Amino acid sequence: MTKAEFSEASKRYLGVVERELSAIKAGTEGSIHPALREAMFYSLESGGKRLRPCLTLAVCEMLGGDIASALPIACGLEMIHTYSLIHDDLPCMDDDDMRRGRPSNHKVFGEAMAVLAGDGLLSFAFETMLGAAVRSGSPNLLAAAYEAALRAGAGGMVTGQAADIEYEGADVQTEEMLRYVHRHKTADMLEAAVVCGALAAGADGWIVRSLRRYSESMGMLFQITDDILDAVGDEALMGKTLGKDAAKGKLTYVGLLGLDGAREAAEAAADAAKEAVKDIDTNGYLTAVIDNMLTRDR
Amino acid sequence: MTKAEFSEASKRYLGVVERELSAIKAGTEGSIHPALREAMFYSLESGGKRLRPCLTLAVCEMLGGDIASALPIACGLEMIHTYSLIHDDLPCMDDDDMRRGRPSNHKVFGEAMAVLAGDGLLSFAFETMLGAAVRSGSPNLLAAAYEAALRAGAGGMVTGQAADIEYEGADVQTEEMLRYVHRHKTADMLEAAVVCGALAAGADGWIVRSLRRYSESMGMLFQITDDILDAVGDEALMGKTLGKDAAKGKLTYVGLLGLDGAREAAEAAADAAKEAVKDIDTNGYLTAVIDNMLTRDR
Numbered sequence: 160m161t162k163a164e165f166s167e168a169s170k171r172y173l174g175v176v177e178r179e180l181s182a183i184k185a186g187t188e189g190s191i192h193p194a195l196r197e198a199m200f201y202s203l204e205s206g207g208k209r210l211r212p213c214l215t216l217a218v219c220e221m222l223g224g225d226i227a228s229a230l231p232i233a234c235g236l237e238m239i240h241t242y243s244l245i246h247d248d249l250p251c252m253d254d255d256d257m258r259r260g261r262p263s264n265h266k267v268f269g270e271a272m273a274v275l276a277g278d279g280l281l282s283f284a285f286e287t288m289l290g291a292a293v294r295s296g297s298p299n300l301l302a303a304a305y306e307a308a309l310r311a312g313a314g315g316m317v318t319g320q321a322a323d324i325e326y327e328g329a330d331v332q333t334e335e336m337l338r339y340v341h342r343h344k345t346a347d348m349l350e351a352a353v354v355c356g357a358l359a360a361g362a363d364g365w366i367v368r369s370l371r372r373y374s375e376s377m378g379m380l381f382q383i384t385d386d387i388l389d390a391v392g393d394e395a396l397m398g399k400t401l402g403k404d405a406a407k408g409k410l411t412y413v414g415l416l417g418l419d420g421a422r423e424a425a426e427a428a429a430d431a432a433k434e435a436v437k438d439i440d441t442n443g444y445l446t447a448v449i450d451n452m453l454t455r456d457r
Numbered sequence: 458m459t460k461a462e463f464s465e466a467s468k469r470y471l472g473v474v475e476r477e478l479s480a481i482k483a484g485t486e487g488s489i490h491p492a493l494r495e496a497m498f499y500s501l502e503s504g505g506k507r508l509r510p511c512l513t514l515a516v517c518e519m520l521g522g523d524i525a526s527a528l529p530i531a532c533g534l535e536m537i538h539t540y541s542l543i544h545d546d547l548p549c550m551d552d553d554d555m556r557r558g559r560p561s562n563h564k565v566f567g568e569a570m571a572v573l574a575g576d577g578l579l580s581f582a583f584e585t586m587l588g589a590a591v592r593s594g595s596p597n598l599l600a601a602a603y604e605a606a607l608r609a610g611a612g613g614m615v616t617g618q619a620a621d622i623e624y625e626g627a628d629v630q631t632e633e634m635l636r637y638v639h640r641h642k643t644a645d646m647l648e649a650a651v652v653c654g655a656l657a658a659g660a661d662g663w664i665v666r667s668l669r670r671y672s673e674s675m676g677m678l679f680q681i682t683d684d685i686l687d688a689v690g691d692e693a694l695m696g697k698t699l700g701k702d703a704a705k706g707k708l709t710y711v712g713l714l715g716l717d718g719a720r721e722a723a724e725a726a727a728d729a730a731k732e733a734v735k736d737i738d739t740n741g742y743l744t745a746v747i748d749n750m751l752t753r754d755r
Contacts, residue, residue: 190612192641195619199611246576251568270549274572275619278544278579282610285583289603293596301599305587312580313497314488321493321573343490 160443165451168444172213172226176237179230180204183287191279198268198276199283203241205259208457211352212237217444218353218370224360231291232303232355235284239311240348242280245273247320253403260398281311303355310351319343332410338379345385346378353377369435373445376432380452383425386411388456390418396457429453458741463749466742470511470524474535477528478502481585489577496566496574497581501539503557506755509650510535515742516651516668522658529589530601530653536582537609538646540575545618547571551701558696579609601653608649617641630708636677643683644676651675667733671743674730678750681723684709686754688716694755727751 160168184200191199212233219229248255248263249270255263265273288307292300309315319340326336353374357367386404390413394401404411412421429449436445458466482498489497510531517527546553546561547568553561563571586605590598607613617638624634651672655665684702688711692699702709710719727747734743 187612190616192616192619192623194623195611195616198619242576246572249569249572251572271547271622272619274544274547274549275615275622277576278540279611279615279619281576281579282606282613282615286603286606286610286612289599289606292599293603296596298591298594301587301590305584305591308580308584308587312584313493313577314485314584315580317573317577317580318488318490318493321490321496321570321577324569324573325490325492 160447162447165444165447168217169213172216173209175216175226175230176209176212176233179234180237183234187283194268194272195275195279198264198272199279201267202245202258202264202276203238203280205261207259209237211240211348214349214352214448215356215359217448218356219360221440221442221444222357222360222362222366224356224362228291228295228297228300229303229356229359231287232300232307232359233352235288235304236307236311236348236352236355238280238284238287239307239316242277242284243311243316243320243348245277245280249273252320252324255400255403257399284311299359299361303358306354306358307351310347310354315343315347315351319345319347327407327409334415337410337412337415341378341382342375345382346375349378349381350374366439369439372435373432376428376435377449377452380425380428380432380449383412383421383428384452384455386413387418387421387425389413393456398457425453458745460745463742463745466515467511470514471507473514473524473528474507474510474531477532478535481532485581492566492570493573493577496562496570497577499565500543500556500562500574501536501578503559505557507535509538509646512647512650512746513654513657515746516654517658519738519740519742520655520658520660520664522654522660526589526593526595526598527601527654527657529585530598530605530657531650533582533586533602534605534609534646534650534653536578536585537605537614540578540582541609541614541618541646543571543575543578550618550622553698553701555697582609597657597659601656604652604656605649608645608652613641613645613649617643617645625705625707632713635708635710635713639676639680640673643680644673647676647679648672664737667737670733671730674726674733675747675750678723678726678730678747681710681719681726682750682753684711685716685719685723687711691754696755723751 187196215229215233215236216226220226244258245264247253248258249265256266257263264276288304292304323340323344326332350371353370354367357370388397389401389404392401416424432449433446440446485494513527513531513534514524518524542556543562545551546556547563554564555561562574586602590602621638621642624630648669651668652665655668687699687702690699714722730747731744738744
């Protein structure tokens with residue numbers, strides 16, 4: 160798949176996701192309290208790359224599934240991702256004023272409403288996914304919603320956030336701690352995105368297992384490049400404050416391996432990800448995602 | 458059903474719920490980060506009456522269902538209820554230092570971990586419910602989990618919380634606002650508890666509809682008696698700070714109707730609840746719940 164083909168396919172998935180999120184929003188008028196609805200959709204609508212839902216649709220389509228069936232799952236994952244950013248930005252957590260180039264949720268709506276906007280999005284994600292599972296009557300979407308709950312949840316992404324907070328105050332920060340945090344905080348939700356696409360398509364177990372390996376390496380690649388961008392990236396392009404982790408004395412891959420070492424580790428993770436899906440990636444999209452992530456500037 | 462029979466049946470349900478929550482906790486060792494796990498189960502284990510999960514089991518059993526099948530749903534609802542209390546107690550929300558007779562979650566674990574403990578419990582509720590739905594292969598548990606998402610979520614309990622915050626600063630507080638807040642903040646989760654029991658038992662639509670009317674009146678009864686206890690209750694028995702709503706100038710049923718008027722409204726709501734289930738309540742448990750709530754002192 161050429162860069163142009165990858166870009167075109169990604170735009171198509173992005174368009175499908177954006178249209179569905181708009182339709183979902185329209186369907187909540189009158190049922191969600193206006194102030195809560197405004198706060199929830201302020202963050203959900205503030206763009207971003209929609210990496211997770213696009214991955215879900217891409218994997219589903221590549222495996223011969225119908226992307227329409229995976230769409231509510233894809234949107235649910237984006238809601239979960241968005242709720243985690245809102246809560247992560249709170250003053251008692253990372254205390255970030257900017258997100259995706261706009262004031263963060265609590266700067267606009269206040270802390271109480273930001274907590275509720277996050278709670279609302281997390282619940283609404285399951286409402287969206289389970290509504291689709293009920294209507295379809297297919298076990299595939301139930302399996303996907305369960306996968307989302309496992310990866311987003313107490314033993315997944317939230318465990319990564321908790322470990323991140325716990326280790327921040329630790330006297331010694333080890334590579335093992337860094338890997339544990341990002342395995343859960345970052346890779347688990349990427350795994351959910353990729354695996355949910357396969358589950359929605361009713362894929363075989365060996366395919367799901369290969370995709371889990373792929374997304375684990377992708378998670379590491381994503382985090383290493385995030386650390387590199389945090390050190391040498393462009394704040395305007397990234398749409399958030401940079402250099403905060405280093406300033407806080409937080410362990411990063413750049414701090415651990417140096418800039419060159421981090422770049423080498425990123426390439427190794429990229430190779431491992433591509434290797435994991437070499438028998439599945441029939442149209443080359445999953446490989447292109449990795450190449451794109453390796454050279455990303457935002 | 459006599460008071461003694463009601464008390465015995467409630468104790469039996471409570472025992473089943475407590476044992477299952479313990480088993481669930483044991484199953485999370487090693488999968489949830491220890492600090493997060495401690496914070497989550499600190500609140501989940503700190504007792505309370507377990508009103509919601511006991512209602513789920515009672516309704517399921519009354520309708521001929523197997524309470525073992527409803528149990529993961531019942532526990533999921535208690536997790537959702539507990540997460541809402543943790544987030545509600547946060548300094549940016551109601552700022553409560555005590556809950557169920559113990560220091561509230563953020564007083565023990567800090568604000569950041571309390572936010573995550575709530576997020577973890579909400580996600581874990583769906584993990585628990587959906588795991589059971591996947592294993593059972595029955596559409597009944599999926600329908601119950603979807604009901605939980607609807608009632609707990611953005612158009613349910615969270616909408617009630619958001620409205621509560623919005624109206625607190627309003628110049629004029631109307632009875633309509635008060636009803637809207639409590640319809641969602643209180644009644645929606647009681648409705649989920651009752652209806653999920655029926656869905657787990659595979660009950661007919663007319664039964665579910667009657668139970669919705671029952672739980673709506675129960676929600677009003679619960680809130681009116683809560684307001685009465687907030688005005689004249691015993692802080693030691695209640696295990697939380699009382700009189701806060703009145704001190705904040707928040708509208709309550711006692712403020713709106715006076716103490717006698719509130720007591721009359723409570724009796725009217727109790728009558729309406731009992732009337733709604735007169736053809737269903739074969740063992741008298743649902744009636745006894747209402748009578749017990751009307752005369753509660755905690």
